[in-house]
Amino acid sequence: MTTLLSSFAAAAPASSSDLVPRLPLGDAVENVVDWFTTTFDSLFETIRDVLVWAFDVLADVLGEPPAWAVALVLVALAFVAKGWRLAVGSAVGFAVITGVDQWDNAMDTLALVVLASLVAVVLAVPLGIWAARDDRVSRVLRPVLDFMQTMPAFVYLIPTVVIFHVGVVPGLVATVIFAMAPGVRFTELGIRQVDPEVVEAGHAFGSTDARILRQIQLPLAMPTIMAGVNQVIMLALSMVVIAGMVGANGLGRDVVSSLQRVNVALGFEAGLSVVILAMYLDRVTAALGSRSKVSRALATANA
Amino acid sequence: MTGLRAQGVYKVFGRRPNEAVRRLSAGASRDDVRQWGTAAVIDVDLDIRSGETFVVMGLSGSGKSTLIRMLNGLWRPTAGRILVGDADLTKVSPAQLRELRQRRVSMVFQHFALLPHRSVLENAAYPLEIRGVDRAERLRRAGEALELVGLGQWGGSLPSQLSGGMRQRVGLARALAADTDVLLMDEAFSALDPLIRREMQDQLLELQQSLGKTIVFITHDLNEAMYLGDRIAVMRDGRVVQVGTSEQILSEPANDYVASFVADVDRTRVLTAGSVMRRPASVVQLGGGPRLALRTMRDQQVSAAYVVDRARTLRGVVRDSVAVEAVRRGAESIEALVDEVPSVVVDTALGEIFALAAESSLPVPVTDAQGRLVGVIPRVTLLEAMVPPTTTGEHPVLNPDPSALELAAVGAPTTSPTPPGDGASASDPVGVTQTAADREARS
Numbered sequence: 001m002t003t004l005l006s007s008f009a010a011a012a013p014a015s016s017s018d019l020v021p022r023l024p025l026g027d028a029v030e031n032v033v034d035w036f037t038t039t040f041d042s043l044f045e046t047i048r049d050v051l052v053w054a055f056d057v058l059a060d061v062l063g064e065p066p067a068w069a070v071a072l073v074l075v076a077l078a079f080v081a082k083g084w085r086l087a088v089g090s091a092v093g094f095a096v097i098t099g100v101d102q103w104d105n106a107m108d109t110l111a112l113v114v115l116a117s118l119v120a121v122v123l124a125v126p127l128g129i130w131a132a133r134d135d136r137v138s139r140v141l142r143p144v145l146d147f148m149q150t151m152p153a154f155v156y157l158i159p160t161v162v163i164f165h166v167g168v169v170p171g172l173v174a175t176v177i178f179a180m181a182p183g184v185r186f187t188e189l190g191i192r193q194v195d196p197e198v199v200e201a202g203h204a205f206g207s208t209d210a211r212i213l214r215q216i217q218l219p220l221a222m223p224t225i226m227a228g229v230n231q232v233i234m235l236a237l238s239m240v241v242i243a244g245m246v247g248a249n250g251l252g253r254d255v256v257s258s259l260q261r262v263n264v265a266l267g268f269e270a271g272l273s274v275v276i277l278a279m280y281l282d283r284v285t286a287a288l289g290s291r292s293k294v295s296r297a298l299a300t301a302n303a
Numbered sequence: 304m305t306g307l308r309a310q311g312v313y314k315v316f317g318r319r320p321n322e323a324v325r326r327l328s329a330g331a332s333r334d335d336v337r338q339w340g341t342a343a344v345i346d347v348d349l350d351i352r353s354g355e356t357f358v359v360m361g362l363s364g365s366g367k368s369t370l371i372r373m374l375n376g377l378w379r380p381t382a383g384r385i386l387v388g389d390a391d392l393t394k395v396s397p398a399q400l401r402e403l404r405q406r407r408v409s410m411v412f413q414h415f416a417l418l419p420h421r422s423v424l425e426n427a428a429y430p431l432e433i434r435g436v437d438r439a440e441r442l443r444r445a446g447e448a449l450e451l452v453g454l455g456q457w458g459g460s461l462p463s464q465l466s467g468g469m470r471q472r473v474g475l476a477r478a479l480a481a482d483t484d485v486l487l488m489d490e491a492f493s494a495l496d497p498l499i500r501r502e503m504q505d506q507l508l509e510l511q512q513s514l515g516k517t518i519v520f521i522t523h524d525l526n527e528a529m530y531l532g533d534r535i536a537v538m539r540d541g542r543v544v545q546v547g548t549s550e551q552i553l554s555e556p557a558n559d560y561v562a563s564f565v566a567d568v569d570r571t572r573v574l575t576a577g578s579v580m581r582r583p584a585s586v587v588q589l590g591g592g593p594r595l596a597l598r599t600m601r602d603q604q605v606s607a608a609y610v611v612d613r614a615r616t617l618r619g620v621v622r623d624s625v626a627v628e629a630v631r632r633g634a635e636s637i638e639a640l641v642d643e644v645p646s647v648v649v650d651t652a653l654g655e656i657f658a659l660a661a662e663s664s665l666p667v668p669v670t671d672a673q674g675r676l677v678g679v680i681p682r683v684t685l686l687e688a689m690v691p692p693t694t695t696g697e698h699p700v701l702n703p704d705p706s707a708l709e710l711a712a713v714g715a716p717t718t719s720p721t722p723p724g725d726g727a728s729a730s731d732p733v734g735v736t737q738t739a740a741d742r743e744a745r746s
Contacts, residue, residue, distance in 0.1 A: 201416035203377055205430040205481060206405035219420050293420035297461050 033159045044163050051115070051169045058111040059249070067094075067103045078280070082287035089283075093276040100269035102251060106277055109240050109250035112168065113281065116175040116236045121229055124180045128187020128225075129213065138188060149181040153242050161246055171243025171252075179235035186228025190221030219294055226289025233285055237278050251277075305388040305407055305484040305517055307351040307374055312383035314344040314369050320381045328382075333540050343369040344380070345541040353484070356511060356518040358532030360525055360564075366541040367521045371487050374519060375408040376400045387485065405434045409481040413490035415470045417462040423473050424449065424458030430481035441480075448480035449473070451510065468499035475507075479514075488520045492527065504530055525564050529553070529573040537561050549573050570689055571654030576647050579688040580669045580678030583609055589618055593629040593637050596621050607665055609676060610641050617668055617676040620644045646670050649677060653688060660685050 037044070062070055071094040079087035097106050131138040156177050160170035194217050202212040218225075244252020251270045258267035289295070315323040317340020326336050333342050344366040351357045361367045372378045373385055376392045385392040387407060395403065409430060417426045428445035436444070449455050452472040462470055471491060478486055492500045504527060511518060522528050528535045529549035536546045537557075545557035553573055556562035585608040587596045599608050600623050607622045619641040629640055645659055646668040659667050666679035 195414070195416065197412050197414050197416040198418065200377060201410070201412055204375055204404060204408075204410040204412075204487075205433050205477075206401040206403070207433045208401065211433065216418065219418075297419040297463050 029159075033162055037163050048164050048169050051172055052167070055111060055115055055168050055172065058115055059108055062107040062111050063104060067098055070107065071095075071098075074280070078284055081284045081291070086283055086287065090280050093280060097273045097276055100273065102254070102269055102273040105249070105251045105254055105270065106273050108248075109237075109252065109274070110277060112172060112175070112240055112243065112248060112250055113233060113236045113277075116172050116179060116239070117229070117233045119172075120176045120180040120232050120236065121183050123176070124183025124228070124232065125187050125225065128184045128228075129191060129218075131184065131188040132191035132217075141184065145181040145184055148177055153178045153239055154245075157242065157246055166247040168243075168248045170246050171239070171248035175236050175239040175243055178239050179232045182231035182235065183228045186231065187221070187225050190224030190228070191217050193224065194220040219292070222292040223289060223295045226285070226292060230282060230285040230289060233281050234278065237274065237281065240274070306353040307349070307357075307485060307517065307519065308384075308386040309347050309349040309370070309374070310384045310386070312344055312347045312370075312373060312380045312385060313342070314366070314373060314378060315340040315342045315381045317341050324382045342541050344373070347383070347543050349536060349543065349546070351517060351519060353517050354515045355533040356520060356531055358520045358522060358528040358535045359538060360522055360528040360532075360535055361538030362523055364540075365538040367523075367538050368489060370538070371410075371489050371519060371521050374485075374487055375404055375410060405430065405481070407483050408485040408487060409478040409483040410487040410489065411471070411474045411478050411491040413494055415462070415467075415474045415494075417470060417473055417477075419462055421461075422458065423454065423460050423462060423465070426462060426473055427458075427476045427480045429477060434481075444482075445476070445480045448476040451479055452476045452506065466499075467495050468503060471495060471503060472506075479510075483516075485517045485519070488518060490521050490523070493522065493524070500527075507531065525567065526569050526572060529568060537564070550575075550578050554578075569654075571657070572652055574653045574688055575649060576651045576653065576656060576667075576669045576680060577649030577678070579653065579684055580649070580680050581666075581684055583666075583668065583676060583679045585609065586611055586676065587621065587637070588613070589638060589641070591637065592635055593621075593626045593640065596637055597623065597626045597630065600626070609644075609668055609679070610637065611676050615675040617644075617646055617670050617674060620665060644668060646676075647680075648672060653685065656680060656685060 071091070074094065075087050075091045078090040094103075097103055127141065131141050153174065156174035157170060160173045164170045164173060198216055198220065199212060202216050207215070240248070240250055241252040241255045244250065244254075244256045247253070251274050254266055254270035255274070258264070258270060313324045313327065315321075315327075315336075317323065319339040323336040323339035323342055326339070327333075327342060327345055333345065336342055347366075347370060349357075359367045359370060369378060373380050373392070374387070376385070376395075380393060383393075387403060390399075390403060390407075392400070392403075418429065421429070424442060424445050427448050428441040431441035431444060446455070446458060449458055452475050454469060454472050454476060457465065457469065457473075462473060465473065471494075474491070492503050495503060507518075508531065520528075520531055522531075529552070532549060534546060534548055535552055536543045537552065537560075538544065539560055545552060545561050547555075550573070552561060553565055553568065553570070556565050585599050585603040585605050587599055587608045587610055589610055589612045596608050596610075600606065607620045610618045610621055612618055621637050621640045622642065625640045625642075626637065629637065634640075644665070645663070647656055647659065647670070649669055649671055651669075656667055660680065660682045666681040666684075668676055669678040669680060671677050
């Protein structure tokens with residue numbers, strides 16, 4: 001008995017690496033990605049073409065006209081969304097971006113963020129609605145979302161580069177995956193938070209499920225969903241630097257190259273431009289969120 | 304018009320509802336079947352007549368909210384049938400159920416359940432919108448419904464700009480705009496302040512007089528139940544323990560549970576003159592002479608008599624002093640001696656009789672709608688009616704502990720000033736003064 005124990009104690013440290021055999025998880029994922037790439041090659045090709053086309057259109061719209069014209073439109077948007085203070089702040093911000101010669105990069109980045117956020121929201125909101133209506137979907141989705149949000153964002157770049165090659169698309173796809181999670185979560189939360197009695201009232205007067213979703217659940221969940229959209233945009237912006245590593249145009253590329261060349265000046269200027277863009281997008285989307293009918297109705301209650 | 308019927312209805316939430324129902328119908332109690340599910344409604348039979356206000360009364364957890372939600376198919380019974388008119392809710396398709404909710408059964412909710420992003424008018428028009436009524440028409444009808452509840456001016460406001468009572472009026476207007484025969488009201492006034500609540504109760508009664516809908520009203524407040532309901536079903540632990548008019552429940556509570564509720568009822572609001580009045584003892588005909596009047600008073604040992612004409616219509620009273628004077632004068636008729644006397648009709652609530660009774664030394668005369676004398680209410684009867692009955696139909700309200708009775712019997716001869724049972728009530732005034740002092744200190 002004692003010999004057995006002592007032999008076990010002696011063996012344990014030596015065999016600790018053998019106790020759990022080496023799991024070939026990484027190889028498995030690689031095989032899956034390989035299989036995916038070859039099997040759905042034409043599908044990925046189509047997605048790539050569509051995203052490249054959409055990005056080019058958006059980048060052209062933002063980049064082709066003179067800087068002052070685009071800036072004017074963005075400032076006007078800030079004025080409509082919030083008021084003159086945000087408009088003045090935005091104008092100063094855009095002037096700084098132009099002053100450090102980052103306008104073109106900033107517009108590329110903006111195009112990337114807008115496109116990625118759009119795709120993420122289009123995918124996230126229906127998923128969130130589905131999760132809100134079905135507990136099983138919610139249970140399955142929750143760990144998947146955790147995974148998507150906490151996996152280091154660089155990791156997404158590897159398979160997306162394999163699948164979509166270098167350029168703007170892998171960065172875009174990685175950004176969508178990374179930024180989607182809060183969109184799903186906030187949509188689900190928003191719909192689940194809608195007063196069940198109001199939903200019941202919809203049923204009690206003979207409304208269909210689709211109509212209840214459209215006329216009651218979505219409008220009442222809108223402030224929360226908009227908070228989610230705001231988060232999606234912020235996360236998307238945080239990804240643009242990473243997307244710069246795989247060759248996406250924009251501020252991210254300058255940040256990456258300044259890191260490689262240890263260029264403090266360029267790094268700061270590009271970084272500052274990202275901050276200005278982030279603040280602009282955050283304030284404008286937050287203001288748009290609080291302009292929904294429900295938010296205004298609730299605001300009058302407190303007034 | 305449409306009545307509602309529930310036949311052997313069960314609702315069990317949980318893992319094995321059918322097993323629970325099987326055991327419940329075999330006589331198991333709610334606690335016995337806990338492992339198979341939570342029995343919210345157990346073997347309920349109701350027959351709600353067209354045009355009546357039917358109140359379901361019970362404390363929270365008694366199953367009343369579950370019951371009302373089965374009446375419009377929001378929840379499906381585990382067993383039994385729900386009939387709205389002749390449609391069996393347990394058999395209709397989802398589309399038919401929606402149709403039925405759009406056209407025949409509408410609902411008012413405890414916390415109003417208005418759409419906060421829509422104006423009051425659009426909220427009231429919501430059921431018509433679902434039904435596909437075109438915009439101009441539905442807004443017109445919603446406007447009429449708002450007018451009915453006295454919110455005609457507020458159509459353009461948002462619900463958040465209204466007070467609680469006004470919001471619930473919008474909820475009521477919304478249900479009225481749907482123009483269904485059946486109106487379900489789920490604790491509709493429970494979230495309102497007491498004063499607003501009284502106002503809403505009065506308004507509902509007033510509206511119901513002209514609309515004549517079939518109303519099912521859920522409440523946990525017996526006072527409200529008795530004030531509003533033509534009939535009341537008292538629920539406890541998922542079962543209906545008594546169905547009857549408020550007076551039936553007040554005077555013949557089916558068991559201790561109902562009796563203990565009844566003890567708290569504001570009887571002045573529920574009881575009517577007709578339910579407590581006594582046979583008038585001293586009544587004389589208008590044609591009779593003063594001598595006859597005096598003899599009647601002497602026989603009854605009272606100092607006045609009510610005077611009625613041939614149709615028994617109450618004309619007033621004649622007092623002994625005037626009658627004696629008239630006899631001395633040799634008057635033949637008492638017609639000139641009659642004093643006017645205030646009277647009440649049979650369905651007057653007792654609360655309104657107190658002032659009259661306090662002012663008059665005579666019993667308050669009670670007449671029917673045609674003004675005929677049908678009874679009188681002596682002051683003592685009025686006071687007596689305020690005390691809850693001490694026994695129910697079958698059992699005493701309180702099951703006195705035999706040992707306590709013995710103690711009291713032993714205690715009595717020793718002339719102890721406080722019998723053992725009075726300990727609690729003796730300490731009570733102290734508590735009252737304390738709270739009163741607290742209140743003073745705070746203010």
